[in-house]
Amino acid sequence: xATLTMVQxxxxxxxxxxxxxxxxxxxxEDVGPKGGVFLATEGLTKEFGKQRCFDTPLSEDGIVGTxxxxxxxxxxxxxEIQFQDFIFPAFDQIVSEAAKFRYRxxxxxxxxxxxxxxxGGGIRGGLYHSQSGEAYFCHTPGLKVVIPxxxxxxxxxxxxxxxxxxxxxxxxxxxxxxxxxxxVPEGYYTTPLSTLRTARTGKDxxxxxxxxxxxxxxxxxxxxxxxxxxxxxxxxxxxxxLDEEGVLEAARQTGRVVIVHEAPRFCGFGGxxxxxxxxxxxxxxxxxVARVTGFDTPFPNxxxxxxxxxxxxxxxxxxxxxGY
Amino acid sequence: xxxxxxxxxxxxxxxxAGHDPRLCAEGLLHCYRTMLLVRAFDDVALxxxxxxxxxxxxxxxxxxxxxxGAASALETTDWVFPSYRDFGVAxxxxxxxxxxxxxxxxxxxxxxxxxxxxxxFSFDKPIRFVSISSPLGTQIPQAVGAAYAMKLRGEKHVALxxxxxxxxxxxxxxxxxxxAGVWKAPVVFLCQNNGYAISxxxxxxxxxxxxxxxxxxxxxxxxxxxxxxxxxxxxxxxQAVARARRGDGPTLIEAVTFRMGGHSTxxxxxxxxxxxxxxxxxxKDPVARFERYLxxxxxWTKEQGEALYAAAVEQVNAAVREAxxxxxxxxxxxxxxxxxxxxxxxRRQGQAAFELAARKGDAGAGAGKFPL
Numbered sequence: 001x002a003t004l005t006m007v008q009x010x011x012x013x014x015x016x017x018x019x020x021x022x023x024x025x026x027x028x029e030d031v032g033p034k035g036g037v038f039l040a041t042e043g044l045t046k047e048f049g050k051q052r053c054f055d056t057p058l059s060e061d062g063i064v065g066t067x068x069x070x071x072x073x074x075x076x077x078x079x080e081i082q083f084q085d086f087i088f089p090a091f092d093q094i095v096s097e098a099a100k101f102r103y104r105x106x107x108x109x110x111x112x113x114x115x116x117x118x119x120g121g122g123i124r125g126g127l128y129h130s131q132s133g134e135a136y137f138c139h140t141p142g143l144k145v146v147i148p149x150x151x152x153x154x155x156x157x158x159x160x161x162x163x164x165x166x167x168x169x170x171x172x173x174x175x176x177x178x179x180x181x182x183x184v185p186e187g188y189y190t191t192p193l194s195t196l197r198t199a200r201t202g203k204d205x206x207x208x209x210x211x212x213x214x215x216x217x218x219x220x221x222x223x224x225x226x227x228x229x230x231x232x233x234x235x236x237x238x239x240x241x242l243d244e245e246g247v248l249e250a251a252r253q254t255g256r257v258v259i260v261h262e263a264p265r266f267c268g269f270g271g272x273x274x275x276x277x278x279x280x281x282x283x284x285x286x287x288x289v290a291r292v293t294g295f296d297t298p299f300p301n302x303x304x305x306x307x308x309x310x311x312x313x314x315x316x317x318x319x320x321x322x323g324y
Numbered sequence: 325x326x327x328x329x330x331x332x333x334x335x336x337x338x339x340x341a342g343h344d345p346r347l348c349a350e351g352l353l354h355c356y357r358t359m360l361l362v363r364a365f366d367d368v369a370l371x372x373x374x375x376x377x378x379x380x381x382x383x384x385x386x387x388x389x390x391x392x393g394a395a396s397a398l399e400t401t402d403w404v405f406p407s408y409r410d411f412g413v414a415x416x417x418x419x420x421x422x423x424x425x426x427x428x429x430x431x432x433x434x435x436x437x438x439x440x441x442x443x444x445f446s447f448d449k450p451i452r453f454v455s456i457s458s459p460l461g462t463q464i465p466q467a468v469g470a471a472y473a474m475k476l477r478g479e480k481h482v483a484l485x486x487x488x489x490x491x492x493x494x495x496x497x498x499x500x501x502x503x504a505g506v507w508k509a510p511v512v513f514l515c516q517n518n519g520y521a522i523s524x525x526x527x528x529x530x531x532x533x534x535x536x537x538x539x540x541x542x543x544x545x546x547x548x549x550x551x552x553x554x555x556x557x558x559x560x561x562x563q564a565v566a567r568a569r570r571g572d573g574p575t576l577i578e579a580v581t582f583r584m585g586g587h588s589t590x591x592x593x594x595x596x597x598x599x600x601x602x603x604x605x606x607x608k609d610p611v612a613r614f615e616r617y618l619x620x621x622x623x624w625t626k627e628q629g630e631a632l633y634a635a636a637v638e639q640v641n642a643a644v645r646e647a648x649x650x651x652x653x654x655x656x657x658x659x660x661x662x663x664x665x666x667x668x669x670x671r672r673q674g675q676a677a678f679e680l681a682a683r684k685g686d687a688g689a690g691a692g693k694f695p696l
Contacts (some may be wrong), residue, residue, distance in 0.1 A: 069469020
């Protein structure tokens with residue numbers, strides 16, 4: 001085991017995958033000799049050559065469109081979109097093409113590829129280096145949407161995504177790239193998609209979260225524990241397809257639920273969790289569901305710490321549903 | 325001759341004005357029969373749509389030589405990324421009218437199991453004729469990616485991507501051409517300039533002096549070809565394919581042609597195409613022109629042509645009988661092929677739909693379980 005940051009774990013996963021399978025290719029903007037703007041692809045061109053890890057012209061549509069063609073023709077592309085905020089020129093390729101090839105060809109043509117993209121705030125990136133766009137992709141049947149919150153999961157989930165036969169949007173919480181460190185197993189292993197991780201056990205309130213919100217919620221849970229409130233913190237890890245049974249089970253355990261995400265609230269992923277609970281297990285609920293989310297505004301720069309949910313806001317919601 | 329002058333082989337009178345490749349009789353007749361099959365499929369599909377037996381079709385009249393000429397320069401190990409007006413390429417390489425007709429009826433034997441509109445074909449044999457989507461230009465960078473894979477593995481295959489004049493305005497055209505130029509990918513870009521993007525004429529699509537000249541900016545050769553001249557199309561495509569196989573990179577071919585029908589069966593071109601324009605292009609009909617060439621080679625008479633066309637119509641009618649008698653897809657098909665395996669939430673949604681169908685006595689509901 002080595003102690004790695006999340007970005008080092010991503011880098012390790014890419015190296016392991018590329019050593020294991022010659023068909024795995026990594027490309028995008030500045031991912032070659034520079035090693036990516038966050039250094040997630042550092043050393044790949046040197047080790048695997050520029051046929052397998054290379055810079056592309058500056059076009060997200062081209063990156064994803066060509067990745068689809070490679071995947072159709074037997075390769076395993078792992079394309080990087082430098083910031084999730086820049087993915088929208090490729091939205092047509094992702095939503096109309098990658099997500100639908102299997103369906104529209106009756107399985108004749110499939111797109112086993114991964115799009116890695118850093119998302120979320122916390123780096124003073126303003127409107128266009130901070131957004132959390134997971135809901136756009138979760139609304140698209142045919143895609144998988146995966147968001148790790150620990151270095152160990154970042155590696156295991158990325159390797160599972162590369163192995164997966166369907167297109168995966170792999171969103172990396174850039175705020176955690178260097179702020180989290182953990183033991184990461186060496187070599188090849190996968191963490192199964194569509195499974196939850198219990199980040200903290202508890203019996204009073206269930207907190208659902210993912211990505212960069214997981215450490216925030218754990219901190220809030222510690223503060224809640226000091227006040228005698230015992231929180232179960234669930235890291236969703238894969239948003240689509242979601243482990244719905246696991247979510248309902250975790251909600252039933254406490255009957256009190258807080259859902260936390262950075263993305264705007266309206267039509268956000270928290271709304272889906274809330275609706276699932278209302279539709280399936282309302283009789284187990286002791287309190288209305290509470291959501292702690294980004295505001296329904298663009299992402300601000302100077303005041304980003306007010307926009308992003310922090311432990312203070314999460315704790316407030318925990319206390320609210322606990323005292324209901 | 326400059327690359328941007330219109331290249332042609334067959335003169336309007338049928339004589340070979342350009343370099344005549346002197347193809348063998350069987351090769352020429354295969355091209356001819358394929359063009360007739362495209363035309364027969366079109367005619368039959370139009371009647372089916374007008375009589376309400378299918379919902380939609382896309383006519384190909386006028387552009388048959390582009391499709392078949394280009395197809396004749398490909399091997400079945402090459403890949404085709406088609407638009408929705410390209411099925412002559414599939415027919416040339418042996419896809420049958422029956423397979424196509426299953427798609428037109430959206431039945432259970434359609435490769436896409438009725439999930440797509442008619443004419444959105446997908447075939448993976450005898451040639452890779454990649455699943456067609458409605459958004460324009462998206463197939464262009466995909467073809468470049470598939471070609472990159474060929475190059476990486478050292479294969480000598482090519483990807484031919486076909487699109488219309490309207491698609492040259494899309495993001496996909498720019499990124500696909502740009503990536504292919506930078507990567508020297510083995511791609512043939514076939515732009516069928518058929519005069520109109522639905523109702524928008526080419527002069528409202530681009531201020532460029534031609535579509536072919538756009539190749540220059542991407543670092544690849546561009547050629548303008550008489551798209552109603554099958555032999556010219558074959559020759560230009562063969563040159564581009566040979567260049568790609570040699571490892572010298574992509575080529576853009578602009579095939580200058582004309583769409584003699586509407587954009588689709590939902591379109592009325594008389595609202596926007598001047599009558600005189602249609603009449604002038606009618607004289608350049610690609611099938612008639614090829615017939616005159618065949619006649620000059622003693623390979624065609626009017627009677628033989630009529631008999632071959634009647635045989636093509638009968639082949640398509642037989643396909644209609646088979647497709648129309650094939651049942652619609654089972655209800656399960658809504659929930660399968662979204663992922664490699666059916667995830668839990670789709671399984672639940674499917675079960676609910678099956679139970680509702682069973683309660684309501686819906687005879688078309690299918691087996692009520694996933695075929696897993």
